Amino acid sequence: MTALGGPDAPHRGGFAGLPDPRARRRREERASALRSTLVALLSTVVVFGAIAFVAVSSPGWPAVQASFFDGSIFASSLPDIASAFLVNIQLFLISEVLILVLALLLAVARSSTAPVLFPVRLMATIYVDVFRALPGVLVIYILGFGIPGLNLPGIPTDPFPYAVFALTLIYSAYVSEVYRAGIASVHPSQAAAARSLGLSQMQALRHVVLPQAIRRVVPPLLNDFIGLQKDTVLVSYIGVVEIFRQSQIIEAANFNFTPYLAVALVFLVVTIPLARLTDWLIAREARRGLGGSGRAAQAANALSRGGTAAP
Amino acid sequence: MTAAVSTGVPALRVEGVSKSFGALEVLRGINLDVAEHEVIALIGASGSGKSTLLRCINLLEPVDEGRILIGGEEITARRVNVDRIRRRVGIVFQSFNLFPHMRVIDNVTLAPRHVAKRPKAEAETDAMRLLERFGLADKAGQLPDRLSGGQQQRVAIVRALAMQPDLLLLDEVTSALDPELVAEVLSVIRELAAGGMTMLLATHEMGFARDIASRVCFLDAGRILEQGPPAQIFAEPREARTRQFLNRIIEAGRL
Numbered sequence: 001m002t003a004l005g006g007p008d009a010p011h012r013g014g015f016a017g018l019p020d021p022r023a024r025r026r027r028e029e030r031a032s033a034l035r036s037t038l039v040a041l042l043s044t045v046v047v048f049g050a051i052a053f054v055a056v057s058s059p060g061w062p063a064v065q066a067s068f069f070d071g072s073i074f075a076s077s078l079p080d081i082a083s084a085f086l087v088n089i090q091l092f093l094i095s096e097v098l099i100l101v102l103a104l105l106l107a108v109a110r111s112s113t114a115p116v117l118f119p120v121r122l123m124a125t126i127y128v129d130v131f132r133a134l135p136g137v138l139v140i141y142i143l144g145f146g147i148p149g150l151n152l153p154g155i156p157t158d159p160f161p162y163a164v165f166a167l168t169l170i171y172s173a174y175v176s177e178v179y180r181a182g183i184a185s186v187h188p189s190q191a192a193a194a195r196s197l198g199l200s201q202m203q204a205l206r207h208v209v210l211p212q213a214i215r216r217v218v219p220p221l222l223n224d225f226i227g228l229q230k231d232t233v234l235v236s237y238i239g240v241v242e243i244f245r246q247s248q249i250i251e252a253a254n255f256n257f258t259p260y261l262a263v264a265l266v267f268l269v270v271t272i273p274l275a276r277l278t279d280w281l282i283a284r285e286a287r288r289g290l291g292g293s294g295r296a297a298q299a300a301n302a303l304s305r306g307g308t309a310a311p
Numbered sequence: 312m313t314a315a316v317s318t319g320v321p322a323l324r325v326e327g328v329s330k331s332f333g334a335l336e337v338l339r340g341i342n343l344d345v346a347e348h349e350v351i352a353l354i355g356a357s358g359s360g361k362s363t364l365l366r367c368i369n370l371l372e373p374v375d376e377g378r379i380l381i382g383g384e385e386i387t388a389r390r391v392n393v394d395r396i397r398r399r400v401g402i403v404f405q406s407f408n409l410f411p412h413m414r415v416i417d418n419v420t421l422a423p424r425h426v427a428k429r430p431k432a433e434a435e436t437d438a439m440r441l442l443e444r445f446g447l448a449d450k451a452g453q454l455p456d457r458l459s460g461g462q463q464q465r466v467a468i469v470r471a472l473a474m475q476p477d478l479l480l481l482d483e484v485t486s487a488l489d490p491e492l493v494a495e496v497l498s499v500i501r502e503l504a505a506g507g508m509t510m511l512l513a514t515h516e517m518g519f520a521r522d523i524a525s526r527v528c529f530l531d532a533g534r535i536l537e538q539g540p541p542a543q544i545f546a547e548p549r550e551a552r553t554r555q556f557l558n559r560i561i562e563a564g565r566l
Contacts, residue, residue: 189404190408192371192404192408193404193408193409193410194410194421195371195397196369196371196402196471197397197398197421197426197470197471197474198394198395198397198422198426198427199394199421199422199425199426200394203425207410207421208410208421211412212411
């Protein structure tokens with residue numbers, strides 16, 4: 001350790017007597033940060049002020065104000081809208097569980113390499129291509145109206161199950177791609193190490209590859225959940241009385257658009273925290289990637305000592 | 312360890328093994344017999360085929376030509392149960408390849424529990440005994456990230472030993488380590504050799520190879536160009552290529 005500290009000490013001493021350049025650098029950085037904040041603040045006020053001014057001074061403003069910003073309708077519609085949102089939450093939670101399972105099966109199928117599994121791989125690939133290509137609303141329409149239209153005995157007439165079915169089919173395609181990226185990101189040496197211990201391919205996947213893959217894709221998965229949460233309103237088209245459908249009903253009864261604003265508010269309140277959580281997780285993952293792993297730390301160590309560890 | 316009853320059947324036999332990656336011929340007719348309790352050091356420049364040979368013996372790479380037999384049983388035959396073979400052959404990699412999401416103890420017990428199907432408590436007791444033997448008992452509950460490179464590599468060796476392999480393959484196990492961490496790993500291998508473990512190790516540590524190996528094989532361009540007891544290989548190599556290689560090593564101050 002003394003050998004390492006040795007060359008450092010006189011180096012520091014060389015600056016003695018001169019004004020500390022680091023303190024000056026810090027002062028300059030602080031001043032420039034303050035300047036940036038002020039500029040950002042000013043430009044925000046100007047931009048949003050201008051938008052508000054244009055909106056409020058426009059000829060149609062009084063009419064828009066009356067039909068979108070009616071306080072009493074807002075207050076009276078909020079309880080109904082909030083309770084209709086429970087349907088969205090149900091849709092979201094049930095679909096989410098099904099999506100996580102189906103998407104994982106798809107991803108594992110597509111990541112398989114055995115020749116005998118080629119048909120499985122092919123089917124999974126076609127599935128993912130088709131459901132990523134189709135607009136979600138279309139899938140919801142076709143399933144929601146088509147299947148009950150078959151008039152088969154014993155199948156439900158309530159649109160809710162079809163809504164769950166459609167959302168699951170659509171989102172599984174996207175989520176399986178997220179899983180697959182995660183599986184691909186686990187270095188092959190991990191699977192090799194597991195196989196060299198005698199684990200079968202499935203055991204290596206289950207105990208070694210998937211746990212690491214899933215941990216890595218939690219942030220992008222959350223991102224897809226945010227999308228799903230919002231897309232639950234799409235099933236209003238097949239007659240599920242959820243938050244958007246409910247607000248349409250209130251709108252039609254009052255000839256007033258304020259309920260939509262209430263819906264928007266509900267989504268903001270629910271979605272923004274989830275979005276922030278996602279960003280936080282991504283940032284944490286990035287930090288870990290930089291300094292967390294043993295090998296990265298070791299490499300950094302070797303570099304800082306002049307890279308003498310080369311074999 | 313096991314009673315030294317020589318059955319005459321080599322622990323490992325490699326017969327005319329060739330392996331190419333595309334147009335690149337990595338192994339060109341390797342022949343090698345390893346008796347029980349023998350420690351073979353594979354030396355040679357990078358790219359001479361040392362690692363590939365080890366990966367072939369562990370069936371991580373299929374061979375193109377030739378046969379590999381372990382305890383007289385051909386493992387390169389078609390329809391052989393790959394997973395059952397791998398249980399008998401442990402391998403330790405240059406880059407450790409510990410499972411980063413598992414604690415040390417779980418790394419070690421994974422195969423005993425899920426491959427050998429042993430009860431968790433029993434597997435953990437045995438794992439602790441091994442960890443203790445190599446001075447790692449206090450690390451059992453930690454994640455690999457918290458360990459030094461030398462400790463990680465020792466855990467990787469323990470993980471391979473936990474399946475009680477007949478043969479241990481060591482693929483440049485000290486190459487990724489800081490110099491001051493090499494000794495602790497080498498002392499583990501030395502202890503295994505003293506215990507009678509049959510080992511095949513690819514290494515750049517010539518001093519270590521000289522001390523520990525019962526036989527040294529010099530690989531050059533996919534062939535075993537020369538082999539013999541370490542005293543002969545290091546003191547009076549017959550082949551010009553071997554001399555050239557060893558001279559470079561000596562110049563680099565590594566012998």
